Amino acid sequence: MNATPTKPARPAKAPIEAVKDRSMLKQKAMIAGHYDRLTSAHEQGRKVVSTFVPGNLNELIMCFDLINNTPETNAIQSGMRKQSGGFITEAEKHGHSEDVCTYVKSDLGMMLKGNIAPNGKPYPNPDLLLLSYTGCFTFMKWFELLREQYKCETAMLHIPYQGDGKVTQNMRDYVVKQLKEQIIPTMERVSGVKFDIDRLREHLRNSAKAENDLVWVLQSAKNRPSPIDAYFGGIYYIGPIFTAFRGTSDAIEYYDLLRGEIAERVAAGKGPVTPEGDMGEEKYRLVVEGPPNYTHFRDFWKMFYDEGAVVVASTYTKVGGTYDFGFRHDADHPLETLADYCMGCYTNRNLPQRVEMIENYMSEYQADGLLINSIKSCNSFSAGQLLMLREVERRTGKPGAFIETDLVDPRYFSPANVKNRLESYFQMIDQKRKGAKTEAAA
Amino acid sequence: MATTQQIVDRCQELYDDLNFTAAREWKEGAPGRKVVGFMPLYVPCEIIHAAGMLPIGVLGGGDQLEVIQGDAYYQSYICRIPRSTIELGLTKRLDFVDGMLFPSICDVIRNLSGMWKLMFPDTYVRYFDVPQTYRDDVAGVFYIQEMKELREGLEELGGRKITDEQIRASIAVYNENRRLVRAVYALRAKVPWKVPSSEVYLVMRAGMLIPVEEHNKILADYIAAAEAQDRPMRDNCRVVISGAFCEQPPLNLIKSIELSGCYVVDDDFMLVNRWLTRDVPTEGDPLEALSHAFLHYSQSTSPKYEENVDEKGMHLVRSVEQNGAEGVIFAAPSFCDPALLDRPMLENMLDAHNIPYIGFKYAENSGQMQPIREQAGTFSDSIKLWSEQ
Numbered sequence A: 001m002n003a004t005p006t007k008p009a010r011p012a013k014a015p016i017e018a019v020k021d022r023s024m025l026k027q028k029a030m031i032a033g034h035y036d037r038l039t040s041a042h043e044q045g046r047k048v049v050s051t052f053v054p055g056n057l058n059e060l061i062m063c064f065d066l067i068n069n070t071p072e073t074n075a076i077q078s079g080m081r082k083q084s085g086g087f088i089t090e091a092e093k094h095g096h097s098e099d100v101c102t103y104v105k106s107d108l109g110m111m112l113k114g115n116i117a118p119n120g121k122p123y124p125n126p127d128l129l130l131l132s133y134t135g136c137f138t139f140m141k142w143f144e145l146l147r148e149q150y151k152c153e154t155a156m157l158h159i160p161y162q163g164d165g166k167v168t169q170n171m172r173d174y175v176v177k178q179l180k181e182q183i184i185p186t187m188e189r190v191s192g193v194k195f196d197i198d199r200l201r202e203h204l205r206n207s208a209k210a211e212n213d214l215v216w217v218l219q220s221a222k223n224r225p226s227p228i229d230a231y232f233g234g235i236y237y238i239g240p241i242f243t244a245f246r247g248t249s250d251a252i253e254y255y256d257l258l259r260g261e262i263a264e265r266v267a268a269g270k271g272p273v274t275p276e277g278d279m280g281e282e283k284y285r286l287v288v289e290g291p292p293n294y295t296h297f298r299d300f301w302k303m304f305y306d307e308g309a310v311v312v313a314s315t316y317t318k319v320g321g322t323y324d325f326g327f328r329h330d331a332d333h334p335l336e337t338l339a340d341y342c343m344g345c346y347t348n349r350n351l352p353q354r355v356e357m358i359e360n361y362m363s364e365y366q367a368d369g370l371l372i373n374s375i376k377s378c379n380s381f382s383a384g385q386l387l388m389l390r391e392v393e394r395r396t397g398k399p400g401a402f403i404e405t406d407l408v409d410p411r412y413f414s415p416a417n418v419k420n421r422l423e424s425y426f427q428m429i430d431q432k433r434k435g436a437k438t439e440a441a442a
Numbered sequence B: 001m002a003t004t005q006q007i008v009d010r011c012q013e014l015y016d017d018l019n020f021t022a023a024r025e026w027k028e029g030a031p032g033r034k035v036v037g038f039m040p041l042y043v044p045c046e047i048i049h050a051a052g053m054l055p056i057g058v059l060g061g062g063d064q065l066e067v068i069q070g071d072a073y074y075q076s077y078i079c080r081i082p083r084s085t086i087e088l089g090l091t092k093r094l095d096f097v098d099g100m101l102f103p104s105i106c107d108v109i110r111n112l113s114g115m116w117k118l119m120f121p122d123t124y125v126r127y128f129d130v131p132q133t134y135r136d137d138v139a140g141v142f143y144i145q146e147m148k149e150l151r152e153g154l155e156e157l158g159g160r161k162i163t164d165e166q167i168r169a170s171i172a173v174y175n176e177n178r179r180l181v182r183a184v185y186a187l188r189a190k191v192p193w194k195v196p197s198s199e200v201y202l203v204m205r206a207g208m209l210i211p212v213e214e215h216n217k218i219l220a221d222y223i224a225a226a227e228a229q230d231r232p233m234r235d236n237c238r239v240v241i242s243g244a245f246c247e248q249p250p251l252n253l254i255k256s257i258e259l260s261g262c263y264v265v266d267d268d269f270m271l272v273n274r275w276l277t278r279d280v281p282t283e284g285d286p287l288e289a290l291s292h293a294f295l296h297y298s299q300s301t302s303p304k305y306e307e308n309v310d311e312k313g314m315h316l317v318r319s320v321e322q323n324g325a326e327g328v329i330f331a332a333p334s335f336c337d338p339a340l341l342d343r344p345m346l347e348n349m350l351d352a353h354n355i356p357y358i359g360f361k362y363a364e365n366s367g368q369m370q371p372i373r374e375q376a377g378t379f380s381d382s383i384k385l386w387s388e389q
Helices: A022-039 A058-063 A071-080 A084-093 A102-112 A138-150 A169-191 A197-222 A232-242 A249-268 A297-305 A334-344 A351-364 A385-396 A415-441 B004-016 B021-028 B045-050 B081-090 B107-119 B136-158 B164-190 B197-206 B212-228 B251-259 B286-296 B314-322 B337-352 B370-386
Strands: A047-050 A066-069 A128-133 A153-158 A284-289 A309-314 A369-375 A400-405 B035-038 B054-057 B099-103 B124-128 B237-242 B262-266 B327-333 B357-362
Touching (some): A022 A066, A058 A169, A066 A169, A071 A084, A128 A138, A128 A169, A153 A169, A169 A334, A197 A232, A197 A309, A232 A297, A297 A415, A369 A385, A369 A415, B004 B197, B021 B054, B035 B045, B045 B164, B045 B286, B099 B136, B124 B136, B136 B286, B164 B197, B164 B286, B197 B251, B251 B262, B251 B370, B314 B337, B337 B357
Parallel strands (some): A047 A066, B035 B054
16 A cells, blocks of 8 residues: 655744743733732732823822722733634624724623633632723723622712813813822722822922833834834833833833843844844834824735834823823822823823824934824724824824724734735835935935 | 694795795894804803894704715715815805804714814804713802803994893793793693694704794794694604704715604704793893702703713603603714714613613614615504504
């Protein structure tokens, strides 16, 4: 009997090992530690507060020894771990509309499927829902939905929107009054810990130190080549300060470490670190508006760095706090500074402010163009983006492009379409450059 | 006495007129008059009225407006009302409007306020924030100041002061309007065969486009005419419609629900005219009175935070009980975050009270009514045939 010739086995493609800097290892350990603290909170006699990233009052939360849990971060984790699609479907099976935010559905679907954290242990039920209603209407409904499930106490902090592009004294007073008379007493009652304003001041001082370093890191992208990618890389950089670490010594250490590493890259004339190591030649410098897609995060990023495109500034990295125009948490005005922080978060700013911010980024970071990643789930970001694109193009004369994906719903990420749009966009920038050179030569 | 047909014809004419001729004529009626548009859900029209201005509800373009330019401003997954509103603006149908107010209702309308600032820089534009907490000494203080800023903005626009006395007088006129609106709704709940919802809708919609005094007369005339008219009672079931507070359903949708065998005995169309559920006091500080009414006597609806978990959805249960309804129809615009995110919680409350419901989505320009008619008809039949009540 003749033996069937077997096809020689194709050499297995070696998985690409992500290059880890010291800051990355530090952040990984911080996050792992946080999930362990969170999932063992009740065993350890600690209380848990769920809150949102924009308007996250971590300094205040720590004053009551509460552990912070942010549902959007959990949805992001589910997206990155390819679980969100199943969670969303589960929520839709239970009556949630296909039209609404997929962060919400991923979170609710995760609850229906056991509410398991990335460390394999179940999330504890929150003892308090701190609804910091900052820059996103959906937050309010999301916490009403969670409250229905958890039946726990809910504290609503209403953050007025900057409709006229400014924070008025009335807006600030309203937030401070809510903090004093409603939020802090509720937190005292739930935690059993008395509020100590000096403890808050200490956390705020820590926040400001870390914020200084974060801003330095983000603004390092003004260098050519940029030593960072301020969108894909930027999402890692904002991780600690936007979630459970703002105001901690861990955050100070992390940002100090990160700043040192980026300073070395600037000195060495290096570009950003990508999951596949150092990026090659910088060909395109972009400003990006809108959140990323998390279900195909690395594939999405690769579409940029493979083409030599680096994001030099992004608006998403300002969604949990806008620090690059000078705001720092101010220990001398502890409650007022929390109010100003909340009201300054990116999506709490009106559209003219957002356009102006992008226009500034385009010139300060010497960008070649603006790319908008429009997210199906997020009306807070997305409604009005097509006008923003036109307006920025008109003001800067730089080309813009528009792609559509979703945060954590894999059904709305079409790799071929996105790649095609990006490649066309890069060609458009090339053409524009050629045109400019020809004009200059003439 | 005018007949219902005559009154409804006049209201239909106003509804069909996408050039807002009545408001334009009012403006031309005297020099210096100003018109202020507002979007859903609620603004204190009393302050606009006290400024001597005409408040008009800008509730989208309906099913007769072809949206061409407006679509270029929005992705496919955003509801229709902002795109048709932009279409109204770009086609100069709103060129007589001196001010636009964008109340706090959702992120889309909120962002539209900034778009309007960029696109129509000569118009007075204000995002009108309302509190989502309800203590007089906290939220009330904030809200009164927001109203003061609106008052100052309108004073600048109109070139004259707005006195407390003028606001109190306007509150009185709007109290009358609210009383008449409540009376129409109460009459419909009592004898729905005499007061078809398609008529009630047009009569209420007229109030978004003409001076309130004129609308008060229409309401009073309509009540008298409807009571006097003999109409046959049908074997319909009685339903409450919920979810249509912002982008309005096409009139044909309301007619289709009725034709399928449902009497609508309560709804949340255009809540602005019954947002405040009681008369507002006409003595004392008028802004304090408006604030107190907002915080303590305003409607429950999806864009508003419900502080008490046990109260979530109870407004629907109460509406069913008080209006003798047998079920709820959830009719919400596609991509409407407030209504669609809220719906599962409202459904849970209805389940807990054994109240049947169905749900569907629409757009203001939905044209195909057969599926709606079949769905509502089946719902109506199931209630009539199988209900234990």
